[in-house]
Amino acid sequence: MNNEKLSLARLSVPAIPGLKLLHRGKVRDTYAIPDHPDKLLVIATDGLSIFDFVLNALVEDKGAVLTMMNHFWLTKLEKMGIKTHLIAAGAEVDQYLPEVLRGNTELQKQAMVVKKLMMIPVEFVVRGYLTGSGLKSYQETGTVCGHVLSRGLCDGDELLHPIDTPTTKAEEGHDEPLDAAEIRQMYPEETALLLEIYAWARKFMRQYGIIIADTKIELGRDEEGNLYVADEVLTPDSSRFWSYDQWAQSRLLEKPKAPPPYDKQLVRNGGIHEGINKLDPSRLEDIAKAHSWWVPPELLEATTATYRYIFWRLTRARLESYQALELGINVAPRRRNLSIIFGSRSDIAKVKETLKALEDGEFLSGIAENVQYHVVSCHRNPFDLMRFVAGGCGGTDAIIAVGSKAFALPGVLDAFLYAHGRTIPVIGVALGKIGSADRAAAELSISELPGTPVVMDEVNKKVYAGEQGLRDALHRVAFAELPPLRPRKVAEAEFNINPHEYL
Numbered sequence: 001m002n003n004e005k006l007s008l009a010r011l012s013v014p015a016i017p018g019l020k021l022l023h024r025g026k027v028r029d030t031y032a033i034p035d036h037p038d039k040l041l042v043i044a045t046d047g048l049s050i051f052d053f054v055l056n057a058l059v060e061d062k063g064a065v066l067t068m069m070n071h072f073w074l075t076k077l078e079k080m081g082i083k084t085h086l087i088a089a090g091a092e093v094d095q096y097l098p099e100v101l102r103g104n105t106e107l108q109k110q111a112m113v114v115k116k117l118m119m120i121p122v123e124f125v126v127r128g129y130l131t132g133s134g135l136k137s138y139q140e141t142g143t144v145c146g147h148v149l150s151r152g153l154c155d156g157d158e159l160l161h162p163i164d165t166p167t168t169k170a171e172e173g174h175d176e177p178l179d180a181a182e183i184r185q186m187y188p189e190e191t192a193l194l195l196e197i198y199a200w201a202r203k204f205m206r207q208y209g210i211i212i213a214d215t216k217i218e219l220g221r222d223e224e225g226n227l228y229v230a231d232e233v234l235t236p237d238s239s240r241f242w243s244y245d246q247w248a249q250s251r252l253l254e255k256p257k258a259p260p261p262y263d264k265q266l267v268r269n270g271g272i273h274e275g276i277n278k279l280d281p282s283r284l285e286d287i288a289k290a291h292s293w294w295v296p297p298e299l300l301e302a303t304t305a306t307y308r309y310i311f312w313r314l315t316r317a318r319l320e321s322y323q324a325l326e327l328g329i330n331v332a333p334r335r336r337n338l339s340i341i342f343g344s345r346s347d348i349a350k351v352k353e354t355l356k357a358l359e360d361g362e363f364l365s366g367i368a369e370n371v372q373y374h375v376v377s378c379h380r381n382p383f384d385l386m387r388f389v390a391g392g393c394g395g396t397d398a399i400i401a402v403g404s405k406a407f408a409l410p411g412v413l414d415a416f417l418y419a420h421g422r423t424i425p426v427i428g429v430a431l432g433k434i435g436s437a438d439r440a441a442a443e444l445s446i447s448e449l450p451g452t453p454v455v456m457d458e459v460n461k462k463v464y465a466g467e468q469g470l471r472d473a474l475h476r477v478a479f480a481e482l483p484p485l486r487p488r489k490v491a492e493a494e495f496n497i498n499p500h501e502y503l
C-alpha cells in the first residue's frame, strides 16, 4: 500500500529495526524473517480503517485482540483438520527472531509467524444474514453476486441458507462483487471450505448468544498446491458479530434494521457524520480529507472496549489471561479498581458473608486492586451522589450498586455518569428474599430500564441477585469484560408543550 494512503497515526507505528518490511497494509505490517524465506512475520497494529480509508487514529489493544482472536480460531480450525498458515504466536515467535528482538512482550502481543503462501486473489465472503453491501445489491437487483433471493427481505433478515458472495481483492478503492457461480467453478475447494468454516463458526458462536452475520476469509496455496486458510479469520475486522438478543428484538420492529455489530461501528457512525462514506478511497484529495478527521477519543476508547468485549464473549477469556496462559506472554492480569455502593446500611448485613470472605482474602483473593465501599441513597443524598460522580468516583473503574426494593440507585448513578461524560460501568445487584416484592422490584428496576444501561448477566439473561449475585458480579469485574458503551437514544427534553399536538 502506498504510504500516502496510510495516515500519520498508522505510519507512526515504528518499523521493527533489523527486519525487512515487505508490506504495510491498512492494519498489518508484514516482514521477512532472516533465514526463513518460507515464512512471514505479521504484526497486527492498532490501525483503524473505515470505508477503505485508514484513519488518523489508533485503537489501543486492537492489534492484540485481532492477533489473539486469530490465534484462537486458527488453532481450532487446525484441530478440525483444516490447514492454516499459523506457525507461531506469542512467546513462541521469539525462536524465529534475531536475538535482540526476543523477549519483547509488546511485539509478542501483536505478532504471528505464518507460512508464506501464494494468495488467491479473491476475498471469500459468506453471508448468513442480509445487511450492508449485500442488502444494497439486493434492494437494487433482487440478487447478491448472482444469487436470487426471496422477495421482501429486510435489513438483518436471516437467509434461507448461507450464500457465497465473493469480491475482488482491490489494491486500492473498494472491493467489487464477483459472480458467485463463476468463482465457485474456478475455486470449488475454496468455496466449500468457506461454507464449512462459516457453518461451524455460526453454531459455535450461537451457544454464546452471538450471531456471525457474515465473514470473509483469505486463502492461499503452498508449492505443492495444498490449500491453507491465511490472513485473519473470524475477527471483528473480517466479520459482523451481533448479539442474538438484540437481533431478535430488531426483528420485531415495524421496519426491521440490523443490530449494531461488535466492531468499529461507533467510529463508522462518526465517519458517516463527517461524510467519509461518500468519499472515494482512490482519490488523493479524499484520502487527505479522511485523514483530517480528528476521531474523538471517546469513540476510540469505546472501540477498544468493544474489541475486548467480543473477544471475551467468544473466547471466555480476558485478553491478558489469554496472552499469559495460552501464549506464554509475560503480562500481568489487568485489575480494576472497584466501588461497591449500598443504597442503605441495612443492605450491608444482607451480603455480609460475601464481604467478610472478600476482606479475609479467602474468596477471589486479589479480585480487584482496590475495593471501596460507600452507602449513598439516590433519594436521600442526590447531591452527594452527583458530587461523587463529578469527582470521578474516587478513581474507580467499575461500580457495583447493591440494594433492594424499587432500586433507583444503579439507573440514576448511570444517568449521572452519562451526564458527566464518564464511561464507568455500573453493575446492579438486587437484594431481598427470593419471591418477595422487594426482590422482584429490585430486579425489575434493573432489567426494565430502557436500553439496559445497568450491567446484568447478559449471557445467562438474568439480573445479578442475592448473595450469589454479588459473588457473580465480583467475578465478572475480576475475570470478564463489561459491555461497551452503546449509543444512547437521546430524545430532546420538551418544555411548555401543547399535548394536543401529540394526540
Ligand SMILES: Nc1ncnc2c1ncn2[C@@H]1O[C@H](COP(=O)(O)OP(=O)(O)OP(=O)(O)O)[C@@H](O)[C@H]1O
Pocket (backbone or CB within 6 Å): 001, 023, 024, 025, 026, 027, 028, 029, 030, 040, 085, 114, 115, 116, 117, 118, 119, 170, 171, 218, 220, 230, 231, 232
Ligand atoms: N500467509 C500469507 N502469505 C502471504 N500473504 C498473506 C498471508 N496472509 C495474509 N497475507 C496478505 O497480507 C496482507 C495483510 O495486510 P492487511 O490485512 O493489513 O492489509 P490489507 O488492508 O488487507 O491490504 P492492503 O492494504 O494491501 O489492501 C494482505 O494483503 C493479505 O492478503
Ligand SMILES: [Mg+2]
Pocket (backbone or CB within 6 Å): 025, 231
Ligand atoms: Mg486485510
